[in-house]
Amino acid sequence: MSTPHIVSPAEYLPRDTADVVRTVRNSRDRSRPLTVHGGDPATDGLTLPDQQTVVSLRRMNAIVDLNLGRRTVRVQAGARLSDIDRRLGAHGLGLPVVGDHRDITAGGFASVGGVSTASHRHGLFIDQIVDLEYVDTDGRIGTCGRTHHTERFHRILGAGGRAGIITALTLDTVQVDKENTWLSTDSHRFLDFDSFVDYAYAEVTRPRDAVLQVGRWVDTAPLKVSRPVIAGQVQLGTVRFGQWSSLYPTAPTRSLRARREVGSRARKSLGAIASATPGKAGMPVRNAAAGAVMFTPKILTLRDAEYLADTVISSSERGPAYRVGVFAPLSNYTSVFYRLHDLFNGHRERTGCFTVISAMTYGVRSPYLRAESAADNLPATDHGLITFTCRLRPHALPSEQLRDIVTGIEEICRSENSIRYESVY
Numbered sequence: 001m002s003t004p005h006i007v008s009p010a011e012y013l014p015r016d017t018a019d020v021v022r023t024v025r026n027s028r029d030r031s032r033p034l035t036v037h038g039g040d041p042a043t044d045g046l047t048l049p050d051q052q053t054v055v056s057l058r059r060m061n062a063i064v065d066l067n068l069g070r071r072t073v074r075v076q077a078g079a080r081l082s083d084i085d086r087r088l089g090a091h092g093l094g095l096p097v098v099g100d101h102r103d104i105t106a107g108g109f110a111s112v113g114g115v116s117t118a119s120h121r122h123g124l125f126i127d128q129i130v131d132l133e134y135v136d137t138d139g140r141i142g143t144c145g146r147t148h149h150t151e152r153f154h155r156i157l158g159a160g161g162r163a164g165i166i167t168a169l170t171l172d173t174v175q176v177d178k179e180n181t182w183l184s185t186d187s188h189r190f191l192d193f194d195s196f197v198d199y200a201y202a203e204v205t206r207p208r209d210a211v212l213q214v215g216r217w218v219d220t221a222p223l224k225v226s227r228p229v230i231a232g233q234v235q236l237g238t239v240r241f242g243q244w245s246s247l248y249p250t251a252p253t254r255s256l257r258a259r260r261e262v263g264s265r266a267r268k269s270l271g272a273i274a275s276a277t278p279g280k281a282g283m284p285v286r287n288a289a290a291g292a293v294m295f296t297p298k299i300l301t302l303r304d305a306e307y308l309a310d311t312v313i314s315s316s317e318r319g320p321a322y323r324v325g326v327f328a329p330l331s332n333y334t335s336v337f338y339r340l341h342d343l344f345n346g347h348r349e350r351t352g353c354f355t356v357i358s359a360m361t362y363g364v365r366s367p368y369l370r371a372e373s374a375a376d377n378l379p380a381t382d383h384g385l386i387t388f389t390c391r392l393r394p395h396a397l398p399s400e401q402l403r404d405i406v407t408g409i410e411e412i413c414r415s416e417n418s419i420r421y422e423s424v425y
Contacts, residue, residue, distance in 0.1 A: 011054040017133060017141060017167045020055065024165065025139035027053040036161045038078055038105030057107060060167065063087055071173045072130055077107025077166045082307070084171075085178070089303075093173040096122035100309040107166040112422065113158040113368075115385055116306070117212040117247075120204065120363030126157040127368050128172045134164040145170075157368070160422060178303040183211055184250035185298050189243045193217065196242035197337050203244060204363040204384040205330055210246040212305055217242040217359040219345070252299055322354075322397070324409055325387040325421030327369055332416040333384045337361070339416070343408045344390050353396040361386045369419065378417045385421065 014020045027034045032053045057078030065074040068091060075084055082102040085095050097116045099109055110132070114125025122128070131145025134156055142164070144153040156163045190196040200215040207213055220239045300308070328336035341359070348354040363384050370380040413420050 011056060013056050013059045015059050017135065020057075020060075020135045020165055020167055021139045021141060023053070023055055024135055024137070028137070028139060036165050038108030038111075055165065057105065057165075057167075061105075064168065066091065068093075071175070072170050073173055074168065074170045075106050076168050077105065077110075079106050080104065081106060081109060085303075088173055089178060092175055092177060094176040094178050095171065096128055096174050097125045098306050099125075100307055102307060106169050106171070110157060110166055110169060111159065111161050115364060115421070117214045117362055118306075119385065120207045120210070120213055120365055122174075123364065123366035124158075124368055127366055129157065130170040130172060132156065132166055132170070133168040134166050136164040141167075154368070154371070158422070176302070178306070179301060181211075181302040182250050182252040183247040183300060183302055183305055185300075186246045186248060187243055189241070190217075191240060191242075193219070193240065193242070193341065196244070197334055199244050200337075200361050201334050201384075203246060204333060204361070207246070207363055210248055211302065212247040213245065213362050215242065215244040215359075215361045217361075219341075219357045220355065247305055250299065320392040322390045322392060322402075322405070323387065325385060326409070326413060327364060327383040327419040327421055328386055329373075329379065329381045329383055329417050331379075331381065332418065333386075336412060336416045336418055337386050339412045340386060340388055340409070343405065343412070344388055347401065347405060348390075351396065351401065353393060353401065354390040355393060356391045358389050359386060360389075372419060373417070383419070387421070 012019075012023045014023055024034065030053075035054045037054060037056045038058070057076070060076040060078040061080065061083070062076045063073060063079060063084060064076065066087070067073070071093060073084060073088060073093075080102065081095060081098045081104050084106065085098060088094050097114055097118055098104070099114065099116060109125045110129060116125075129145075131143060131148070132153070133141065133143050135141055142149075142152070144150070144156065146153065156166065188199060190199065196215065196217055203210075203213060203215070218239065218241050297304075297308075324340075326336060326340065337359075341357070344354060344357050348357065361384060363382065365382045369383055374380040409420065412418065
């Protein structure tokens with residue numbers, strides 16, 4: 001009988017579902033809180049509470065079965081989506097929805113729902129799950145899926161691990177050659193927020209045959225610079241900029257292939273430098289990395305496009321930030337976008353708690369979200385995902401103000417029939 005490998009007094013590395021069962025039961029018997037990680041815990045240098053039990057599924061990373069006839073793949077929950085996708089590629093298959101970071105695991109993505117720039121075509125990651133195995137909070141093994149124990153299936157998906165630990169999943173795949181599917185970027189840039197939102201709404205509601213789509217908006221606070229002679233400060237103003245990118249299939253020329261190679265290497269190098277440069281000294285490089293994401297390359301492969309943000313988003317968004325995501329019904333999309341922007345911008349103007357306010361958006365056509373809406377007696381409709389990332393000034397967001405912001409978001413979701421996305425990035 002195997003036992004879960006213990007890395008430290010607080011961390012366990014199970015190899016299979018039986019190990020997870022023993023760890024959960026041991027944690028319950030000792031009345032210790034349990035935290036689950038798909039891969040390496042991202043503690044950012046923070047120490048875990050002494051009484052915390054951490055279960056890392058990074059050793060449960062096997063691809064158990066590939067059914068070419070049904071186009072499904074069975075994986076353990078700790079398997080990285082990038083590794084699964086590479087294995088599928090050898091058989092002319094691929095995952096329809098993958099995260100933009102290569103370290104995202106199947107169980108972790110399922111626990112938060114899972115969205116991507118292909119969600120306007122394929123919905124959420126959890127829409128691709130046929131069935132799953134889990135361990136509940138009492139240490140019991142269970143299974144559920146689209147056609148059996150469906151209520152339990154919906155309760156576990158997107159629950160962030162609160163309803164049970166996902167240990168294995170069966171996923172739908174699609175027939176695609178991601179290494180040799182070339183995409184051309186149709187980009188439109190905007191200097192005012194109204195035009196950006198109007199264009200984003202048109203593309204979210206009518207994506208045509210775009211393989212991927214994404215819109216990004218950046219709004220900076222006024223930059224204050226101390227005067228060298230006269231007392232006081234100079235205010236240099238704000239930067240507001242948006243881009244919408246729709247990516248379509250294309251046949252690449254030799255010159256476009258060369259441009260793709262140069263651009264890909266430059267972005268990876270920039271991301272690596274930004275990640276390695278800490279503190280204020282790295283801020284210009286991280287801002288440049290963020291800009292590299294805004295300027296989507298003209299041509300790239302489907303696999304490149306899926307992981308475009310992998311080396312730059314994680315570096316450019318280092319540091320304290322407040323993040324929120326909302327699934328807005330298409331009928332209320334523009335209203336939700338404006339109200340969220342006004343909420344964050346208003347707090348920034350009154351207190352200076354935020355510096356850069358950025359937004360990302362794309363369409364989501366998800367059977368799961370339509371079912372969730374219907375269960376809440378809301379119209380069963382398609383949605384647009386709107387995520388905001390607001391960079392914080394240190395110690396500038398007291399708990400009272402944070403409660404006001406959360407209350408404001410909840411009111412927007414309630415009045416606009418929107419669904420809060422509990423975990424973004």
